[in-house]
Amino acid sequence: xxxxxxxxxxxxxxxxxxxxxxxxxxxxxxxxxxxxxxxxxxxxxxxxxxxxxxxxxxxxxxxxxxxxxxxxxxxxxxxxxxxxxxxxxxxxxxxxxxxxxxxxxxxxxxxxxxxxxxxxxxxxxxxxxxxxxxxxxxxxxxxxxxxxxxxxxxxxxxxxxxxxxxxxxxxxxxxxxxxxxxxxxxxxxxxxxxxxxxxxxxxxxxxxxxxxxxxxxxxxxxxxxxxxxxxxxxxxxxxxxxxxxxxxxxxxxxxxxxxxxxxxxxxxxxxxxxxxxxxxxxxxxxxxxxxxxxxxxxxxxxxxxxxxxxxxxxxxxxxxxxxxxxxxxxxxxxxxxxxxxxxxxxxxxxxxxxxxxxxxxxxxxxxxxxxxxxxxxx
Numbered sequence: 001x002x003x004x005x006x007x008x009x010x011x012x013x014x015x016x017x018x019x020x021x022x023x024x025x026x027x028x029x030x031x032x033x034x035x036x037x038x039x040x041x042x043x044x045x046x047x048x049x050x051x052x053x054x055x056x057x058x059x060x061x062x063x064x065x066x067x068x069x070x071x072x073x074x075x076x077x078x079x080x081x082x083x084x085x086x087x088x089x090x091x092x093x094x095x096x097x098x099x100x101x102x103x104x105x106x107x108x109x110x111x112x113x114x115x116x117x118x119x120x121x122x123x124x125x126x127x128x129x130x131x132x133x134x135x136x137x138x139x140x141x142x143x144x145x146x147x148x149x150x151x152x153x154x155x156x157x158x159x160x161x162x163x164x165x166x167x168x169x170x171x172x173x174x175x176x177x178x179x180x181x182x183x184x185x186x187x188x189x190x191x192x193x194x195x196x197x198x199x200x201x202x203x204x205x206x207x208x209x210x211x212x213x214x215x216x217x218x219x220x221x222x223x224x225x226x227x228x229x230x231x232x233x234x235x236x237x238x239x240x241x242x243x244x245x246x247x248x249x250x251x252x253x254x255x256x257x258x259x260x261x262x263x264x265x266x267x268x269x270x271x272x273x274x275x276x277x278x279x280x281x282x283x284x285x286x287x288x289x290x291x292x293x294x295x296x297x298x299x300x301x302x303x304x305x306x307x308x309x310x311x312x313x314x315x316x317x318x319x320x321x322x323x324x325x326x327x328x329x330x331x332x333x334x335x336x337x338x339x340x341x342x343x344x345x346x347x348x349x350x351x352x353x354x355x356x357x358x359x360x361x362x363x364x365x366x367x368x369x370x371x372x373x374x375x376x377x378x
Contacts, residue, residue: 080175081113081133082319083143085158088121089277095122097275098146101307108312109319113138119153119161119353127359130165134172142322144177144315146274148186149212151220154179160353177322180274182227185314186305190231193302194268204236207264209255211283212272214244218343221248224272231270238264245271245279245286252286256299266298273304274311280304 082105086098102116113136117129133141145158162174180186194208210231212224225242232240239262243255250258252269259267269287273280284301291299305311339347 080140080142081138083141084116085143086118086146087153088118090121091277094275094277097307104312119157125359126161140173142175142319144318145179147179148181149220149223150179151215151217164353175322177318185310187231189305189310190270194270197268197300197302207238207259207267208240209243209269210272211243211245214247216247245283253290256290260297268300268302270302271304
């Protein structure tokens with residue numbers, strides 16, 4: 001295959017393997033950073049009828065990055081398992097929802113092996129989930145972050161935690177899926193939660209306050225604003241406003257005050273969270289406090305997204321994207337790649353995984369949020 005560029009060489013190799021012209025047990029290619037690399041290697045694995053399985057090779061570039069998978073070698077042809085990665089919460093209800101959803105995904109994906117773990121605050125840890133899958137013979141894992149927006153957890157904390165497991169067990173590697181949102185399925189679920197809070201009352205004449213977690217990442221906050229607009233499009237709500245429960249404004253009270261100032265007399269607050277936890281409950285507390293102080297406005301609280309079949313369909317889509325290399329993340333407005341006014345400290349900042357008290361690392365890295373884009377194995 002000498003003399004060809006990487007995409008052309010892999011395409012030719014796929015053809016040759018499929019035609020039976022090549023029966024090599026080991027195919028190594030460096031570099032691997034071209035568009036379509038993951039899809040090409042998936043096609044090569046398929047052409048090998050299960051005889052080829054991705055493994056890891058390391059390279060060191062101008063930033064010293066390693067851990068990129070760059071080889072295919074003979075293996076059992078086992079479908080990569082799904083590793084669900086959550087942030088973690090001290091709220092037992094949220095942990096229970098995560099566990100129930102992990103069980104749902106096992107049933108949803110049939111024969112696919114599934115585990116779930118948290119990067120902090122809760123059990124099981126990512127380390128425990130990773131070790132369980134590795135103990136069952138898996139070498140390449142497909143990790144899907146159960147987060148709604150591309151904030152620091154998706155861009156840095158979670159990939160850093162996964163890469164730490166690769167360092168601990170170099171025989172393993174991972175494919176990294178993109179965050180869940182924004183996606184039409186999520187807007188449909190949020191819409192259903194709002195309709196349930198309305199009961200028999202119409203959507204017309206109703207304002208919606210979509211409340212996100214909030215982030216120091218402007219790109220992530222902008223995503224919540226985008227989702228609010230998408231939720232309004234094509235639906236009869238009077239208007240949909242964004243708000244945040246932490247780290248960004250407007251907060252819940254300010255968002256409700258804005259809805260009131262715009263003339264709303266019925267407002268449904270929709271927490272934009274996957275599972276229950278401290279922050280969704282804070283949204284509820286602040287919503288009830290505003291309602292008590294402003295009896296002239298009918299303020300209602302919708303449920304968060306939660307463990308549901310629609311979420312399972314979306315996670316399955318993200319899982320299959322990770323397997324095929326169809327990761328369509330837009331980095332044009334990411335503060336970790338692009339210099340944005342007021343966020344110069346984030347540009348190219350190193351990533352450090354969160355410390356989990358039950359992680360065998362045994363020491364704290366603090367809770368800072370200086371993140372750079374992780375080098376995910378692809």
